Amino acid sequence: MKQNLNGRWDLSSYELIPVSENIQPDEKTQDRIDELMDMVDTNYLADFGYTRDGVLAQNDIEFNSLEDLYSKHEESNLGQIIADSFAYAADSVDVAVVPSGTIRDTYTKGDITVEDVYNSFSLGIGKDGIAGYPLISTYLTGKELKLAAEVDASVSDFMTTARLYSSGLNFTYNPNRMILNKVTDCYLTKDGQRIEIQDNQLYHVVTDLYTGQMLGSVNKMSYGLLSLEPKDKDGNPIENLEDHIIKEDGKELKAWDAIARYMCSFDDTDGDGIANVSKYYASTHEHKVVDDSKNIIDLIKKPNKFSAMIVTIVLVIILLIVLLILLIRRIVRKIRKKNK
The missing domain is CATH 3.90.780.10 (5'-Nucleotidase, C-terminal domain)
Structure with missing residues (x-):
């Protein structure tokens, strides 16, 4: 990675390294990991x-x-x-x-x-x-x-x-x-x-x-x-x-x-x-x-209260739409009569 003029970091290159037993761990890093894992055993898992x-x-x-x-x-x-x-x-x-x-x-x-x-x-x-x-x-x-x-x-x-x-x-x-x-x-x-x-x-x-x-x-x-x-x-x-x-x-x-x-x-x-x-x-x-x-038959059998509620809501919406259409038609007719 290289830092640009804005302080952000840009990718220069990368290499994919397969994780396998052939990788040699860094000794200092591995020693620190082992210390921390020993702490997990001693300070946590031992209680169980x-x-x-x-x-x-x-x-x-x-x-x-x-x-x-x-x-x-x-x-x-x-x-x-x-x-x-x-x-x-x-x-x-x-x-x-x-x-x-x-x-x-x-x-x-x-x-x-x-x-x-x-x-x-x-x-x-x-x-x-x-x-x-x-x-x-x-x-x-x-x-x-x-x-x-x-x-x-x-x-x-x-x-x-x-x-x-x-x-x-x-x-x-x-x-x-x-x-x-x-x-x-x-x-x-x-x-x-x-x-x-x-x-x-x-x-x-x-x-x-x-x-x-x-x-x-x-x-x-x-x-x-x-x-x-x-x-x-x-x-x-x-x-x-x-x-x-x-x-x-x-x-x-x-x-x-x-x-x-x-x-x-x-x-x-x-x-x-x-x-x-x-x-x-x-x-x-x-x-x-x-x-x-x-x-x-399988889709409608055993209806519960939620299906009844949903059907009722859908029917109410359809009814409102129909009433709205009828109202609009009535208004349009009145406007046309006035224009005549």
């Missing part, structure tokens, strides 16, 4: 019982990439394993939710280390001032769970960071249907069994602190049209989500730690003393089903 290069599991599954989360509106094994880990780490969970915007990295084949897991969910800081968003325990009604599925189906194409991946909540949506009426089937699953959602029943929902805060802001962003209000176990609206952080022995349960625990929980299928990521994640399991039918 880990080291950065500790192997949690061996992986032979091809997980979705980060790009897939934003370019494909469908079930994702990457989002699924993270959602399942939240449900695994918490107690008596009905639904665990993970939005695409909180996932920062995928898992490659081979050893999955503590560093890999932390990098996959490295956002935020807890109320304790320690890095990493904690998990929170909240409750939503069945009606709100269905609405969350509808938000994913109807809104996340415009806001791809809001695509939801869940454990325990399954739904089918048709992208060709009217907005806010795309979900055609929504239910819970437990131990492989389908459970119908009761609109007025409270369900235990676990997610990370940031996502919980975003769920609470849906009501404000939609001017009250869409209401997702996190509640306590008695159904009272939660004023401060930090009061509902999941803790163990007084310490916050960090989201990335929940993932790490889940990785360690898999069976050691090859007998080498290290867990192997379950083959379950090699395929999808109807957590989010895309029904691309354009059949007229």
Whole structure:
């Protein structure tokens, strides 16, 4: 780079250097990096019982990439394993939710280390001032769970960071249907069994602190049209989500730690003393089903209140346009009569 007369920098030349094991690191720089990484082990990970290069599991599954989360509106094994880990780490969970915007990295084949897991969910800081968003325990009604599925189906194409991946909540949506009426089937699953959602029943929902805060802001962003209000176990609206952080022995349960625990929980299928990521994640399991039918019956069946509202608004607009046209025609006729 060369500095020009304006104090800015212009490119003179460049060379692309492939990143490989053949590159010799600068000794002083590498020594400083090693010192800082040792500090991560000593001052952070040691409190969780880990080291950065500790192997949690061996992986032979091809997980979705980060790009897939934003370019494909469908079930994702990457989002699924993270959602399942939240449900695994918490107690008596009905639904665990993970939005695409909180996932920062995928898992490659081979050893999955503590560093890999932390990098996959490295956002935020807890109320304790320690890095990493904690998990929170909240409750939503069945009606709100269905609405969350509808938000994913109807809104996340415009806001791809809001695509939801869940454990325990399954739904089918048709992208060709009217907005806010795309979900055609929504239910819970437990131990492989389908459970119908009761609109007025409270369900235990676990997610990370940031996502919980975003769920609470849906009501404000939609001017009250869409209401997702996190509640306590008695159904009272939660004023401060930090009061509902999941803790163990007084310490916050960090989201990335929940993932790490889940990785360690898999069976050691090859007998080498290290867990192997379950083959379950090699395929999808109807957590989010895309029904691309354009059949007229499939497009209009099961209308909800939002579709009724939209149809009413459209009819009112059409009526106003017709009345406006009739008024203009009447005025034009009067003008013509006067001119005669």
